[in-house]
Amino acid sequence: MYPFLSDLRVVECASFIAGPSCALHLAQLGAQVIRIDPIGGGMDFNRWPVSADGRSLYWEGLQKGKRSVAIDMGRPEGRQLAVDLITAPGAGAGLFVTNYPQQGFLSHEALAAHRPDLITARVLGWRDGAPAVDYTVNAALGMPWITGSDRNGEEPVNHVVPAWDLVTGAYAAFALMAAERHRLRTGQGQEVTVPLSDVALTCLGHTGQLAEALTTGDRPRYGNALFGAFGRDFATADGQRVMVVAITARQWSGLVKALDLQAAVAALASQLHADFTEEGQRFTHRQALFPLFDKAIGALTLAQARERFEAGSVLWSSYQTLRTALDTDPRLALAAPLFETLGHPSGLHYPAPGAAASFHGTPRVPVQRAPHLGEHTDQVLAEVLSLSPTRIGQLHDAGLIA
């Protein structure tokens, strides 16, 4: 974590990945984040993966460093408490992250009646507010039809990384920072909506894939071959797999040399009248090229391949399992300063990450665990809304807070 945003106070009413990760990124750069949950937990409170006794590792990963307030928002008094927290005064306050629907008591319009300079960052599914999740957006955009190989026949292949959720969370944090900067200069608040579907669609636009679909049609399935240049998985003599990539001319010449394939590749180029220094030709002629590399890499053990690739500055990686990577790969060690081993609400102790960015001019501050549900209800109501102990006691007695 870093202290940059410690003058900001963000209130979050959100579930799953995109909204909560947006607020998590803010928290890990120092913002005070208050997460409001229903009593007993929101829709994501039990989301898998879970510990042996059913506590969500997902939830406690996404809520790190936030304060937790539990309110019964099913009753008018509870809804009013949430609105009061979101619109409480303070120069750096009035920042709201949510994935609740645009209508209802958490609409920007209703909230801005209490605090006109409120900034609402609202993650949506579809642009019109209809629900969508990473997996439905991805299916709608056709990515599962170009994932996998012939082996998958007529079946789509879902991705396992919730890519659009993760991009949306980071992008929403960026958009909120831009809106907050604008508010500092003009005093103007506003609602910022970030639909998962628009994030996915713009990403495909930014990388040329929409233009390709419009002009060339649908991309076929290319298995593990990297589109438009040289790259694929290869098996080693000892049954391991490596991903090898050569996008630039230099990566290509380094790879060919590392495998002693200069003569064979030159002969093939001559035979095909091809120029493999052009990345596109390496892709076009991949079916002719791959067997050379299958044979060369297939003759090496992983250790031998590693030695050659590292000596030749080849762009590659072995295919590891996640657990093997964490246990053995020093580049992925869960070590300080990025990770700290903490006790979590599940009762488990394990390393938890701080901010992915390293700010070299500023020391990191300790990573903080996720709260227990409602851990800060009393503290936050006293501090932000100046409620008396008596009043807080009454709210507990009425079952409005926990």
Add this chain to the structure above:
Amino acid sequence: MYPFLSDLRVVECASFIAGPSCALHLAQLGAQVIRIDPIGGGMDFNRWPVSADGRSLYWEGLQKGKRSVAIDMGRPEGRQLAVDLITAPGAGAGLFVTNYPQQGFLSHEALAAHRPDLITARVLGWRDGAPAVDYTVNAALGMPWITGSDRNGEEPVNHVVPAWDLVTGAYAAFALMAAERHRLRTGQGQEVTVPLSDVALTCLGHTGQLAEALTTGDRPRYGNALFGAFGRDFATADGQRVMVVAITARQWSGLVKALDLQAAVAALASQLHADFTEEGQRFTHRQALFPLFDKAIGALTLAQARERFEAGSVLWSSYQTLRTALDTDPRLALAAPLFETLGHPSGLHYPAPGAAASFHGTPRVPVQRAPHLGEHTDQVLAEVLSLSPTRIGQLHDAGLIA
């Protein structure tokens, strides 16, 4: 695009997706972005997808709204020009986005000697600066072993969405905004490094996957089944596919009701002593549940399924191809205000996206096309470095700029 960041000037020396998309996000919220390329184009200038005559749709997607300066950075005079542009004075200037190595003439230390409050946002592959790309980081982290199904046997399945690149680009834009906010308050610049591998690792940490791997071991392949709740692809009577998801209790009851499966699901729950209102039990017993849904959905055409799902507020999508989606799905229409049809450097006209976020208090300004390579060299050198026409002519004659 939006005008929020128009007082900021960013210089970019970067290739591929993460660094250029970081600067693109800044440009689309109004920052003036100057992209410096080698004469003839950088490593990504011909990256696929390409037009019929070989112009990169990828490059022109990622450089939208930037100004292009072409400099021979292989010579000391060219390197000095780049350094001068990066460190030029101005309150909102001194922002540098790059994926060049940390050593050399574009090191933060060397640059900060000319402008101490410089902010450098540097995208790295591995944390130590060693090269990596999306596909090698993903292989190292084991995601390809849990993508795909039994059909893929012992083969890894690469993802096709460059997820870690895209998250890194958005997250780096967020981190740069935080650093710029810090500079506004303290005058202090700094280098911010954002390694692809740390972005991927922290994302897996934030969503509980690292804790899962450390405590439970590696996650097996679950095919298209959504981990930890109910979800999978299903075939319809007319040979279409739908992705159906029920994470929350409400989504589950809605789905069961939409397919008239209440009695069958209740009977199964009773037989298995299961409580399907718990998301985890829907996952644990998925092999018993899926046949009920295979049969129910398999009896419906896509149109019939759509009718039932929409009436029942089911969370679902059909699996479309990208082109079909763009042609027929109104939720993914490439229409104003998010998209505008423009002429691009390739000579093609097609719709290009602005910012994924919609700021409801501020009108969008027009989306701008990518520059031609070197289109703004003279203009930028005159404007930012106050070079005279004579001097600019000399630099052209010497082949230092183009």
